[in-house]
Amino acid sequence: MDFADVTLTALRVFRAVAEHGTLTAAATRLGYTQSAVSRQIASLERAAGTPLLERRRDGVRLTPAGHLVLRRATTVIDGIDATARELAGLPAQAGTVRLGWFPSAGAALVPQAIATLRTTDPAITVTTREGSTPALVRALRAGSIDLALLGSAPPFRAPDTETPALTLHTLTERPLHIAVAAGHALARGEFIDVTELRGQRWITGPASGEDRLMGVWPGLDEKPDIAHTARDWLAKLHLVAAGCGITTAPATLAPAAPPGVRILPVRGGPQEQRRLLLAHLPNPLSEPATRVAEVLRTTALETEQH
Structure with missing residues (x-):
């Protein structure tokens, strides 16, 4: 074992691979070829x-030695x-x-907290x-971010199985709602009966290896009729406003909903709870970071009360 010739570039590449989960994604992020990353x-x-890495079909996973090297590399x-910033006369990182x-948290909570x-x-x-x-959990592990707002659905398992376990704070726990024009x-009342969701046209997010299909009611007992897919929450809500279909939405999105959209609770059947975690x-x-966490908790509590 000899780290005398290890370059800073190699450490940055390794951290990028750990954060993005694949060599291809890390290469794209860094502007390198995949062979250079390899x-x-x-x-x-x-x-x-x-x-340091376990190669798998869906990407890479850090070995125990990889976790150790990642901590030291970070x-x-x-x-x-930090030294480069100080030499350049830039403000210290301590204030950053x-x-x-995750996407829906950026619609209301994050802008409000930053404004505060x-x-x-x-x-x-x-x-x-x-x-x-x-992706955010990997970024936390890689030291690329300090705090992360994560979404969680039943059975509310930890977001990963790595050690040491992440520190998690539940900011809100509310039922999933439906956004309708x-x-x-379905917008005629103050709630939607779960039986009324059968036969509807849905607007969803694109499914991927790490994201579940978002937008269809989880307890739907039929194959959904998916009319449109969009990753961006605001795009989905504008499609709803245009009468293109309906979609699931956390209640916290209500303040950011465009005109002509109602976000309503669902009655009947088990409640589809969702947690917002810090x-x-x-x-x-x-x-x-402690102060930012405090403001996020306060802002989340205020939105919970509305």
Whole structure:
């Protein structure tokens, strides 16, 4: 085992692979070819004297040795980046908090929290990125973000099985709702009966290896008639407003719904509960990250009461 010749580039590549889950995605993110990424990983594994990644059909998974190297690599990279900023006379990283969020959280909660922080804590800079829950968990593990807003559905398992376990705080727990056009027959009351969901046309998000089909009522007892697919929540709600179909939506999206859309609860059958989680590594948070977490919790509580 000899790390004397390990380059900073190899460590950055390794962290990108750990974060994005595949060599291809890491190469795209870094602007490298896949073969260049493979060579950097191979050189790092030679230096470690043991495999750092387990190659699988759906991507890569860190080995125990890989987790150790990732932790050390993150410390080295962050330290060098901080030194570069100081030498350039830029503000210290201590005032910056990196927040990841899954799509529906960005519609209302994240903008409201950032607006509050600009007033109450102007010295704190919040940078954000959107991603699926699995992608955000990988980013937390890789040290690329400090906090993550994650979505969780029953049976509310931990978002991953890695150790140490992530620290999770439940911000809200509310039933899933349905978004319908104001002129739709389902919009005539203050709730929708679950039996009325049969035979409807649905607007969903595209299914992928790490995202479940989002948009169709989970308890639907028939093959859904999917009329449109869109990844963006606002696009789905505008399709709803145009009368193109209906879609599931968390109640917290109501303030961001475009004109002509109603977001209504569903009655009958088991309630489809959804949790909004705030996650971070089980290490003490910096003072700015602690403050951002506090504002996110307060903002979530305020939206829960409306």
